[in-house]
Amino acid sequence: MADPPASSPSSSPPTSATRRRQARADATRLALIEAAVHEFAAHGFEGASTRAIATRAGTHQPQINYHFESKDELWRAAVDHVFAKLDAALAAHQIEGLGADEITRDRLADAIRAIVRAVAQLPELNRIMIQEATADSDRLAWIVERHTRGRYDLLAEAWGSLRRRRLVADIDETVVYYALIGASTLAYVNAPEARRLLGDHAIDDAFVEAHADGLVTMFLGPEPAAGGASAD
Amino acid sequence: MADPPASSPSSSPPTSATRRRQARADATRLALIEAAVHEFAAHGFEGASTRAIATRAGTHQPQINYHFESKDELWRAAVDHVFAKLDAALAAHQIEGLGADEITRDRLADAIRAIVRAVAQLPELNRIMIQEATADSDRLAWIVERHTRGRYDLLAEAWGSLRRRRLVADIDETVVYYALIGASTLAYVNAPEARRLLGDHAIDDAFVEAHADGLVTMFLGPEPAAGGASAD
DNA sequence: GACAAACTATATCGAACGATAGAGAATGGT
DNA sequence: ACCATTCTCTATCGTTCGATATAGTTTGTC
Numbered sequence: 001m002a003d004p005p006a007s008s009p010s011s012s013p014p015t016s017a018t019r020r021r022q023a024r025a026d027a028t029r030l031a032l033i034e035a036a037v038h039e040f041a042a043h044g045f046e047g048a049s050t051r052a053i054a055t056r057a058g059t060h061q062p063q064i065n066y067h068f069e070s071k072d073e074l075w076r077a078a079v080d081h082v083f084a085k086l087d088a089a090l091a092a093h094q095i096e097g098l099g100a101d102e103i104t105r106d107r108l109a110d111a112i113r114a115i116v117r118a119v120a121q122l123p124e125l126n127r128i129m130i131q132e133a134t135a136d137s138d139r140l141a142w143i144v145e146r147h148t149r150g151r152y153d154l155l156a157e158a159w160g161s162l163r164r165r166r167l168v169a170d171i172d173e174t175v176v177y178y179a180l181i182g183a184s185t186l187a188y189v190n191a192p193e194a195r196r197l198l199g200d201h202a203i204d205d206a207f208v209e210a211h212a213d214g215l216v217t218m219f220l221g222p223e224p225a226a227g228g229a230s231a232d
Numbered sequence: 233m234a235d236p237p238a239s240s241p242s243s244s245p246p247t248s249a250t251r252r253r254q255a256r257a258d259a260t261r262l263a264l265i266e267a268a269v270h271e272f273a274a275h276g277f278e279g280a281s282t283r284a285i286a287t288r289a290g291t292h293q294p295q296i297n298y299h300f301e302s303k304d305e306l307w308r309a310a311v312d313h314v315f316a317k318l319d320a321a322l323a324a325h326q327i328e329g330l331g332a333d334e335i336t337r338d339r340l341a342d343a344i345r346a347i348v349r350a351v352a353q354l355p356e357l358n359r360i361m362i363q364e365a366t367a368d369s370d371r372l373a374w375i376v377e378r379h380t381r382g383r384y385d386l387l388a389e390a391w392g393s394l395r396r397r398r399l400v401a402d403i404d405e406t407v408v409y410y411a412l413i414g415a416s417t418l419a420y421v422n423a424p425e426a427r428r429l430l431g432d433h434a435i436d437d438a439f440v441e442a443h444a445d446g447l448v449t450m451f452l453g454p455e456p457a458a459g460g461a462s463a464d
Numbered sequence: 465g466a467c468a469a470a471c472t473a474t475a476t477c478g479a480a481c482g483a484t485a486g487a488g489a490a491t492g493g494t
Numbered sequence: 495a496c497c498a499t500t501c502t503c504t505a506t507c508g509t510t511c512g513a514t515a516t517a518g519t520t521t522g523t524c
Contacts, residue, residue: 046279178419186414
């Protein structure tokens with residue numbers, strides 16, 4: 001039969017009656033998820049084959065339907081996985097409080113730098129996002145409501161607050177959101193292209209730091225430096 | 233047999249001996265190319281099926297192998313087609329002279345505005361680019377050498393010239409290239425996501441103009457305004 | 465240490481994929 | 495007006511897709 005653990009998060013204690021054990025299963029699930037992240041990011045949902053994912057994970061294709069209900073459910077698990085990794089990478093910086101009204105230019109500058117560093121080391125997330133966002137689908141609806149909207153609201157509130165206080169340029173939140181995400185992620189999303197265009201070494205740590213500094217300058221202006229914010 | 237016109241550009245005069253006629257064939261080829269642009273943009277090369285392309289073009293699937301050598305060759309024809317449309321959209325503005333040393337801030341500002349307007353009405357181009365750029369392949373190598381490199385060099389020279397003359401912020405050309413392309417295109421590449429996130433009406437003409445103005449401000453700074461350009 | 469449950473591995477299903485063969489319909493050249 | 499050529503359409507090829515059935519293996523619990 002095909003109706004095993006399915007959608008059980010890894011938080012279930014070893015209840016005696018209903019279920020028994022997971023030792024190797026957890027390893028298989030994790031290997032499948034990480035292989036799926038790589039394959040979905042590289043080839044898109046339709047282009048990634050379950051056999052390629054299973055082979056990369058070092059197991060066999062039917063394991064996907066055993067540990068996950070379907071290719072679709074594996075995709076969802078993979079997306080949740082990369083967003084969890086993003087949150088972990090951003091946790092060191094206080095991204096959560098971004099929407100608060102006392103947001104400052106320097107807080108947003110720190111956030112931008114943190115975002116650039118995070119997406120640079122996690123290109124698969126934005127590759128998957130962009131592969132899905134090019135056409136409407138149930139998967140896009142799911143990812144927008146589950147992962148995108150909250151993050152958009154956070155950034156829009158932060159920018160709106162700074163904008164109302166004339167601490168940043170008078171640019172619409174919607175414009176800033178897509179400009180910032182696009183400007184932050186494309187070099188890493190398109191890393192295979194960048195390697196061909198600029199050479200293997202082009203997208204290194206020095207690039208990431210120059211990129212972070214450059215985006216801060218572009219979005220927040222050159223350091224406020226001497227007292228007066230250049231409003232009005 | 234399968235060895236018809238294949239890779240004949242539409243520039244061959246009606247030579248009497250070898251070939252005969254193309255009236256409906258040209259219409260079929262064009263319909264296939266435009267359908268292919270849409271399907272490849274939405275689903276990627278591997279995700280787009282030749283049957284879906286043929287159906288959208290109002291014809292049958294084997295026509296693809298008759299008019300083009302393979303799915304791969306159809307993809308190349310589709311990519312050339314969208315880049316030709318981009319060039320047509322940019323032709324009104326003098327993008328070509330961008331690399332010249334006498335480039336000015338205002339010339340680049342005009343170019344940025346033109347690019348934003350062009351990619352807004354041609355989202356398929358950047359969708360295809362980004363779908364291919366997420367993984368290395370022969371197709372990526374082809375597209376980089378054929379279409380990307382020249383455009384990159386043009387922008388890099390323009391920015392470098394302005395940067396040396398201190399007319400723009402001191403940011404690396406490589407950073408600026410990916411930041412500008414990303415910031416210009418993501419809202420249109422991700423239009424299906426933007427509709428879910430912001431509503432159906434969000435990415436309209438007003439957005440495009442606000443976007444163009446916003447990018448000019450971010451990349452070139454607020455208008456030089458009062459007389460003196462700040463370089464010696 | 466035995467046994468039932470959980471997990472893994474092999475075999476195979478029907479559907480969809482890109483590509484080809486060849487019959488049929490349309491058309492420019494004479 | 496005819497005909498050779500070009501283009502279109504139907505049928506079908508071999509392969510690969512996601513999914514399932516089922517046999518085999520491992521392991522926590524008693």
